[in-house]
Amino acid sequence: MDRRKFIAGTGGVAGILAASTAPAVHAQNANIRWRLASSFPKALDTLYGAAETFAKKVSELSGGRFVISTHAAGELMPAFGIVDGVQQGAVECAHTAPYYFYGKDPTFSIDCSVPFGLNARQMTSWMYEGNGLKLLREFYSNYGIVNFPCGNTGVQMGGWYRKEIKTLDDLKGLKMRISNLAGEVMTRMGVVPQSIPGGEIYQALEKGTIDAAEWVGPYDDLKLGFYKVAKNYYFPAWWEGGPQLSLYVSSKAYNELSSENKAIIECAAAYAHTDMLAKYDARNPAALKELVANGVKLNRIPKPLMDEAFKHTEAVYAELNAKNPQWRKVFADYNNFRRESNQWFRFAESAYDSYMQGVKL
């Protein structure tokens, strides 16, 4: 239906206004078209899928007036080019794991995951009802970005190891696919971090080019088949207690939106945020079973290794606090929330969960 025919058919202007909530009207009226660049390939359906969920909700909420096309990593720009892409206006928005931009500024990592950081629930609470969103918005304003929480994986697994890791000595010289802040801490523990794209991990593990690799958790790891070439699956990833994904919106594009469309962005991102964790929580159990059925050995990272990692992590944080004012400001609040929250979670939450995990259901 073209616009003139539509107008002719509605009985004048009063008819148009009365009908203006009907989606067919708005579909005519798709006056905002944005592009979203993801840092993930389509095959990672939970991670990439959050961007699709977000775009779908924007379209539904706007009755088709506001349409966002989603593009996998590499389609419009490289996975790690999206901060520059949004900043330079090449795309209006992007979806990413902010710790990929640790090299630009370690403060990005606080919007995603830092070693021994907040778990998924704590992170959402800090963002929504603590000072997280406010402080990170200040930080991102340096990059022309308005950020929205848009997904969380939950606690990740600590990775795949060709040999068992029993003592600190087993880490010395270990070539492990791990990077950023976790890589920095691992280095201090004697590990030799390796930067390898997801698609090349399997072969590197198989050939023994690397001894270990971390990826996400059962659902994503099963797809890549690591269990065929490394049987020891360790938990937890002390460096990924609740990695948050983030929606980056260009400040310029955002400021041109009506307050209605700003609310649409916020609520569509909130829906996708909650839904991604729900997906992981619903899909990880069956994937874990399948891994175990394939002979995977589940091992807990020994406490002395956790303690050693914690000690080095605190030292890294002290160094960052001393040299990076942006980091210091955001981390001070994050760290306070982390302490307060864990002091509460160790009572009712911990007692309930540990009982439920121990009883025969």
Added chain:
Amino acid sequence: MDRRKFIAGTGGVAGILAASTAPAVHAQNANIRWRLASSFPKALDTLYGAAETFAKKVSELSGGRFVISTHAAGELMPAFGIVDGVQQGAVECAHTAPYYFYGKDPTFSIDCSVPFGLNARQMTSWMYEGNGLKLLREFYSNYGIVNFPCGNTGVQMGGWYRKEIKTLDDLKGLKMRISNLAGEVMTRMGVVPQSIPGGEIYQALEKGTIDAAEWVGPYDDLKLGFYKVAKNYYFPAWWEGGPQLSLYVSSKAYNELSSENKAIIECAAAYAHTDMLAKYDARNPAALKELVANGVKLNRIPKPLMDEAFKHTEAVYAELNAKNPQWRKVFADYNNFRRESNQWFRFAESAYDSYMQGVKL
């Protein structure tokens, strides 16, 4: 601005369509006005507040075209009259804790909390990505209701006790303010459940009319001042591992909405859902500290009592499965999700959280 002046000022019909995303236009056009009846008083700002958050987001998302007024318990109808109110069309929607309607059908409780049930994350996952929403929508269709998850408190505390509870004998004859499914299990453990409105608990505990009472958790409990009349604060509430609040929308009113407005209801409820738990998680830590500073003794419910409660709970579930087909259908899926989810959560999630709760931050 009245409608005619507005139309005259926009340069004709094309101007109207181009401008139709501006909120000012839609505010003129508030063609949907609904009323929401809450089961909570305004003083419970986290519980009642979720309805306010929901209504605020509906208004923002619709640019003021869709406005919902929120009404505290008793204002339009009694707290426990809201199922009838929505069913009979007295209001278009309501916000409640579904287990209040255990007496109508115990199946309502599965949409909120059952003893040894899902925690907050698991519940959200079951609703969003398991079969929860689908099965509960089927159940609610018997009441002319379309339900949406709309808040969660997290694991609640196990209540306030005038005396310490060390063994099963300490429960015999204990007069405790507790009801519904938990009351049924408590009865089998020798407790004498009491039904007392929130506003009268303090006086009953003070006078010794009751020996114990359960309410919510630190943030809400602090407001009611229970710590002044009962010093023993137990955890966890094995009957409330992640109580979900629910938005009830009249099927008739819902079916009259455009698909755009249906999406607005869904995403506004999702935002309020996530935000309520974030509020509790952000506010409980300080409230717990204040309680402890006031001499409250934090006690873990002894494991033999948890085990006894679990045993009786399983018996109650077996009886409900045998006599209530609605319950049996929904609970079968819920129970399966509960088993699978806890088998996974006891690895990475549990190991990470317990480490973080034990280390000095």
